Amino acid sequence: MYLNENLLKRVVEGTAFLGSGGGGKMESGFTFIREILNFTDQVEMLTFPLTEVDKKRTACIVCDMGSITAFDPKQDEALCFAFESLSGHFCNELGKIDAVFPIETGPENTMAPFLLAAKYKIPVIDGDGAGRAVPVLMLSTFAAGQVKNWRPIAISNGLGDSMLVSASDLSKVESVLRETTHTSLFSNSSSLALWPDEVGRIADKCVQGSISMALHCGQLLRGIRIKDGALIAGALAHxxxxxxxxxxxxxxxxxxxxxxxxxxxxxxxxxxxxxxxxxxxxxxxxxxxxxxxxxxxxxxxxxxxxxxxxxxxxxxxxxxxxxxxxxxxxxxxxxxxxxxxxxxxxxxxxxxxxxxxxxxxxxxxxxxxxxxxxxxxxxxxxxxxxxxx
Amino acid sequence: MYLNENLLKRVVEGTAFLGSGGGGKMESGFTFIREILNFTDQVEMLTFPLTEVDKKRTACIVCDMGSITAFDPKQDEALCFAFESLSGHFCNELGKIDAVFPIETGPENTMAPFLLAAKYKIPVIDGDGAGRAVPVLMLSTFAAGQVKNWRPIAISNGLGDSMLVSASDLSKVESVLRETTHTSLFSNSSSLALWPDEVGRIADKCVQGSISMALHCGQLLRGIRIKDGALIAGALAHxxxxxxxxxxxxxxxxxxxxxxxxxxxxxxxxxxxxxxxxxxxxxxxxxxxxxxxxxxxxxxxxxxxxxxxxxxxxxxxxxxxxxxxxxxxxxxxxxxxxxxxxxxxxxxxxxxxxxxxxxxxxxxxxxxxxxxxxxxxxxxxxxxxxxxx
CATH class of the missing domain: 2.40.390.10 (CV3147-like)
Incomplete structure (x- = not known):
């Protein structure tokens, strides 16, 4: 399916509720929508069940890391730098990364992959690592079991100051990323691209349909606000x-x-x-x-x-x-x-x-x-x- | 009654238990005992019920403030500077301060008034503001109701850098003292003398007999350790x-x-x-x-x-x-x-x-x-x- 401005706004509102108070400011999500519209009128999202062809794509997970209140005016560019850094590092091994997952449900972090999808003309997959926002990467379902290609993780700020970060284990990589984000260079807000793998394998681990859920949640709340029976009826069962x-x-x-x-x-x-x-x-x-x-x-x-x-x-x-x-x-x-x-x-x-x-x-x-x-x-x-x- | 080295040690051990984990390090209490012994072999403690004469004495409360782990090598001198600063300020109004109360039960803070008592040949009163250690002055029973002469409070370090601190209300004085203690001049450990008044009035507010209780608690634990039936029998009922x-x-x-x-x-x-x-x-x-x-x-x-x-x-x-x-x-x-x-x-x-x-x-x-x-x-x-x- 394709999400236009209206649908993206419903997603942001749905994630603002479902994120458990986190996942970024609502304003950050709306800022990403404005930036998405500079590239395209609508963004593709692959919903479940995925086709066998789509399962064979290579995807990565993307997110912004840092304090919920921090947002870099160039956060969109930070995401692109991180994505390109990760893509470049893994291209020989995995080929082109042509799909993206959000890490979690939240206004900024659910919209982050849509920004990349709009710019690079690739789809977002309808699932994330929690169905809510989580305080650390390690608590996402993506981190369950063996994580393929768990290092390096690409981190960047909006100026393209970027690093490919490795450490002895997955949770230590996260500590390094967190420390880095806390430096003055990043001012508590960095963008990450991580854990590239086949879509099918990532999809098995994720909370499937989490973006559709946010979309319907946003639609239902809007239906209630404007007393629109059709909007309500179309979202309630979901x-x-x-x-x-x-x-x-x-x-x-x-x-x-x-x-x-x-x-x-x-x-x-x-x-x-x-x-x-x-x-x-x-x-x-x-x-x-x-x-x-x-x-x-x-x-x-x-x-x-x-x-x-x-x-x-x-x-x-x-x-x-x-x-x-x-x-x-x-x-x-x-x-x-x-x-x-x-x-x-x-x-x-x-x-x-x-x-x-x-x-x-x-x-x-x-x-x-x-x-x-x-x-x-x-x-x-x-x-x-x-x-x- | 008079407390010699042995009894003072029992008090310190009793307070280490009864302080609820706070009130200063045990080593700080034992350090004060060594310093007390430089002045005298035994220190007088006035127990309850107090005589009418003793109730008419002027007393103040003394304590060390700061992190439990901080102890100034000159903490004894800090106490003396604070005590003399407060005495000097109030001497016209209240006369000589000739008795001291500990603020709370704990190894360092129960011993603090004994150090002053030893140096200035005045008695300690057998009571404090909690019967345990408390995190802030305002939680001591001394702070209940109207506190006479609640400002200024004297604060000093071991070098005699001292201040008489006032503020618009009692809890704000405490904030100022806490901030001051946290400066590099005090390195998280200051000594205070405060709230001078007639012994009888302070005694009405205090947890009476708290030092005797610590003494008996220390005696009972020692009796148990060395299996001394007489020590146990002499302390158990208390x-x-x-x-x-x-x-x-x-x-x-x-x-x-x-x-x-x-x-x-x-x-x-x-x-x-x-x-x-x-x-x-x-x-x-x-x-x-x-x-x-x-x-x-x-x-x-x-x-x-x-x-x-x-x-x-x-x-x-x-x-x-x-x-x-x-x-x-x-x-x-x-x-x-x-x-x-x-x-x-x-x-x-x-x-x-x-x-x-x-x-x-x-x-x-x-x-x-x-x-x-x-x-x-x-x-x-x-x-x-x-x-x-």
Whole structure:
């Protein structure tokens, strides 16, 4: 299928919800769309099931790395430099790289491969490594099992200062990339191209259909906002494949934001009408939430913790401002989305646990089961309740 | 009563246990004892109930501020400079300061007033502001209600670089002191003298008998170690006034330590025989503990989280090293001690909650009731079980 400006915008809005508060600013996604339109009116996306021919293509994964709030004005060029650097390095071995995958679901990182696709006239594959945003490459499903061609990884800034980075193992490569991104040369925002392989092999590992899911999620939210029954009907069944649960609803009363090691750490507090306070902690992505009257976490990664404003526009941690003392901020729904099964491996769960531990929670991450429901139905019920009130 | 070298050592050992992992290194306490002995063989301590005459004395509170791991080789002189600076400032108004209180229970900070008492031939009062160590002055019981003469506070380093610090409110004075301590001039360790007032008024606010409690706790542990029935019998009833509970037991398998803003932050992991892992997080003092199979905290401040090595020597966070990969470290008991009632005020509980929140836990701090028992009996039972095994 081909995605034009309208569809790309729906994808960005869908990813802003599904990214669990991370994956880049919404504005970064919209900036990429403007740049895409300089090259072409529409971009090809190969959906599942893939043809045998497409499975034989060579693809790589692309992403921007760094703090969610950092965006290089030349981030598009940074992506191209990284992509060309990786292509050049592997061309003898793998031939031309003629397809790209996003690393994760999020406004900036889902759009990154579309920018390359537009420029190089190659397709994006409809899948990514998480179906949400993840704080480190190692937590993507692409990193599961043996990763072919795991080194070097190409990293660049917008000026073409680029490197092909290797290290003794995959997670060490990531440390080097993170350190590099944190230098003044990169100012907390770099672009990467990595892990080139046959499309079929990468596709087996990925969360398939994640971009279509974001597209339908964006379409459903738009349908709700403009009360367009056809948009809603065309997206509902698709979005209902995800399971969601309402974590809470209220106004943002507090936010702190710290930049550390090319990550953005935030603590956001939402006050509910019953006076309880929900606290969401993020490392780029929202990873754990507490409620002031409960002594255990109420939501925890790999389940996603997603923001939906009461006007049914989504937002990420980057869009939530630090509330002024006398400012009545608008209400937010906080919605949990059950993690894709491919994230429920021992290795990925242990990885999330380690990061959550570093955020300050070292207890059991099994929390009482929350009744989850098809996500689309949940959206519609919230919209109906809001219309009545 | 008068405390000689032996008794002072018992106090230091008792405070190393009761300080909840904070209040200074044990070595700092022993260093103060050596310096005390340069002035005198024994130091006077006024115990409760105080006489009417003693209640009319003028006292101040003294402490060292900064990271638990920082200790100025001239910390004794720093204390004297701060004390003299405060005395000089208030002498017209309050007369001579002729008694001193420790701010909290801990090896360095309980000994600090004894150093001054030895040098200036004045008594220490048997009470402090917590019965444990606390991360900030504002969490001491001395800060409850209206604090007389709350500014200025005298701060000095060992060279006599000293200041009398004022600000618009008490908690802002503390911020200024903390910032000052963090400068290169102070290298994360300063000495303070503060809040001079009539002994009777300060005594009403303090945790009375906290030094005697540390003395008896140290005596009981020594009695257990050297199997001296008389030492045990002389201390047991006293220590049994505290309520304790066994949190767990195991070897330290992991420790991280970060210096930030004149605080030392640690994360310590203990592996139990059943494979569960207890994680203790500290900001100088240990403030919250998790167990890997439970989704809520297993111990939380203001209750104390205390270390006792399997040889029945106590230790603080400063004595727990970062375990080498192949090092079989010795076993530790982790013991909770119920907070003194004077810490259970709304203001102090809210203060602890804020700090625990910053460490990463924002849920309800009410946790399932753990069966607590008289602390002395708990020690003896642990000793008996260890002897049998």
């Amino acid at each position: 979005v209902n494949q995800l399971e969601g649960f309402l974590i809470g609803k209220g106004k943002v009363i507090y936010k702190t934001s710290d930049e550390k090691g090319a990550f953005n750490f935030t603590t956001t507090k939402i006050e509910q009408v019953d006076g309880t306070i929900i606290t969401i902690m993020s490392q780029n992505e929202s990873l754990i939430a507490f409620q002031s009257n409960l002594n255990y976490p109420i939501a925890i990664a790999p389940d996603s913790i997603c923001y939906l404003k009461s006007d049914f526009y989504p937002c990420t941690n980057a869009e939530i401002g630090i509330p002024a003392e006398d400012l009545q901020t608008e209400e937010l729904y906080l919605i949990g989305v059950k993690a894709n099964d491919k994230l429920l491996t021992e290795k990925i769960l242990a990885g999330f646990k380690t990061i959550i531990n570093e955020l300050g929670f070292a207890g059991n991450t099994d929390i009482p089961h929350t009744n989850s429901r098809p996500l689309g139905d949940l959206f519609l019920d919230l919209a109906e309740a809001a219309a009545l009130s | 220590v049994n006034q505290l309520e304790g509970f066994l949190i767990g037991k195991g070897k330290v398998i992991y420790k991280t330590s970060d210096e930030k803003g004149a605080f030392n932050f640690t994360t310590t992991k203990i592996e139990q025989v059943d494979g569960t892992i207890i994680t203790i997080m500290s900001q100088n003092e240990s403030l919250i503990a998790f167990q890997s199979n439970l989704n809520y905290p297993i111990a939380i401040a203001p209750d104390s989280i205390c270390y006792l090595k399997s040889d029945f020597y106590p230790c603080t966070n400063a004595e727990i090293g970062i375990p080498a990969e192949d090092l079989q470290t010795e076993e530790l008991y982790l013991i909770g001690v119920k907070a003194n009632d004077k810490l259970l005020t709304e203001k102090i509980l809210a203060g602890f909650k804020t700090i625990i929140n910053e460490l990463g836990f924002a849920g309800n701090t009410d946790i399932p009731h753990t069966n607590s028992r008289p602390l002395g009996d708990l020690f003896l039972d642990l000793a008996e079980a260890a002897a049998l095994s």
